[in-house]
Amino acid sequence: xxxxxxxxxxxxxxxxxxxxGRRHVNKAEIAKRMADRWELPEPAAGAALDCMLDTIxxxxxxxxxxxxxxxxxxP
Numbered sequence: 350x351x352x353x354x355x356x357x358x359x360x361x362x363x364x365x366x367x368x369x370g371r372r373h374v375n376k377a378e379i380a381k382r383m384a385d386r387w388e389l390p391e392p393a394a395g396a397a398l399d400c401m402l403d404t405i406x407x408x409x410x411x412x413x414x415x416x417x418x419x420x421x422x423x424p
Contacts, residue, residue: 376398384394408415416422 377395380395380398381391383389383398384391387394389397405415414422
């Protein structure tokens, strides 16, 4: 398993409201914001996001904790 070469963005629109009334931002919206911030094509930003998520998933599958400064620890 490795980083995917193309973005497979989540379907269903850029964002929605959670039942709690809070805004829910999905993977496609995160990729769009990344693309806007770094002036990248959305598919490239989506691929970078996929790569990051794949890397985290692989580490977790091996039993490794993943710490993202300012975000938290995924045990």
